Amino acid sequence: MAAAALKDATAIVGIGQTPFAKQLPESEKTLACRAILAALADAGIDPSEVDGFASYTMEETDEVEIAKSIGAGDVTFFSKVGYGGGGSCGTLAHLASAIATGQAGVGVAWRSRKRGSGPRPWKNTAVQLPTPGQWTRPYGLLRPADEIGMLTRRYMHEYGATRDHLFNVALACRNRANQNPAAQMYERPMTRESYMTARWISEPLCLFDNCLETDGALAAVVVSAERARDCRQKPVYLHSVAQGLPAQHHGMVNYWNDDPLSGPAWTAARQLWKQADFGPEDVDVAQIYDAFTPLIPLSLEGYGFCGRGEGGAFTEGGALEIGGRLPINTSGGGLSEAYVHGFNLITEGVKQLRGTSTAQVPDAATCLVTAGEGVPTSAVLLRS
């Protein structure tokens, strides 16, 4: 009953973004305001109507600063979702719940981050958390790339996945970025040789298995389905939303439960599909969180596009390219468009269902968007 109440009850009616670059001169707050005002203009909604906000706990710009800058009215709902990029789709889920239950009428989700200009988060040894950092960092397991590299090596060992499978992921994202003038990697093609000879970051992961470092901001506007019909843009409905924290999960260092290779994607997927009118076979295009290439095969398995251990093989034969079995990350994703904690995957999903992507999948009517895998996560199913 509660699930049915959320299905298609709300829609994304506006999206906005700043340029993406390794370094932008403006502050995170300014970038956030630009992205949000662009999203509201896209929707044709006056900023004074905004009464709901959702972002990430890692977001440095807060509702107070944003609301007074953009000229929002009285705000009656605001929330933050945790776990870095795991929270991206959770912001939409929170807004959908709030709007469907009457706590707000016009919701804005956003992410603004100067990760390109700023310090690498893992360099800050002062804030290392006692748990679980005490069990990992002294041994030189310092960065997310090391933590995910550990799971990747085990995954390759158990299922026979190869570097070529990871290359297939990196290549699909790079090919789409080369169709997208806004992408940081636009006009920078990748070859198998450039991938295979790239420097290591944490073996078995090389430079091109890692996402970009980006300055930029994005935003989306969510309203009720009823109101969406009167907005400027074609509504993109939030068909199903889910968060996922599996039993006995340990975050990115998920080495301590019975089955470290089945991550939060599996939990989010069960909830997502349970509420949906369609299944993985009906998804026209997917935007899958790609901080690291191995998150794609792991997520393909978790969200049910293939069986356990089959995620590597799934990438073969151009499956992830336009015209393939499941085109993914059609803006270039975090690997080749911009890494802003996955919010560009949300806006690209909206563009696909509006029919305005730079790498349009013909007649796309359904899109899966996922958040960070390997951390407590979230996902949404969009439909036109």
Add this chain to the structure above:
Amino acid sequence: MSDTLLTPVVDDDGAPFWEYTAQGELRIQACANPDCGELRFPPRPCCPHCQSFDSEWRRMSGKGRIWSYVLPHPPLLPAYAEMAPYNAIVVELAEAPRIRLVGNLVTEAGAPLNSVDPSRLKIGARVQVVFAEIGDFTLPQWVLER
């Protein structure tokens, strides 16, 4: 930024682990409810199986197998960058394969994190715990079983 190797930032739940390593013992937290007795790692206030708050620290043999490993390359913190590429491994304990510890494979206790030739790292390789003093802490490290 740190110029030395990082030492553990210990919390209440983890403190006994480090007290035992200082005595040269590898001990893992276990439920002290006699009807349960399940091991758990990382340590936490209560048992996820039976919800008991009673716990004990059970001594392990110190034998295990490599479950996975990485070879980190720069950019890294300076003390680690000097040794790169080095290894970081996950060891599953022989008597409790689902208890896994992150560590380093070294040639002997206290040897550098890059002291073992990377070609000797294999998933499934049998290893034995040794203990090395780093700053004020005693860290478990691992050597290949002979």
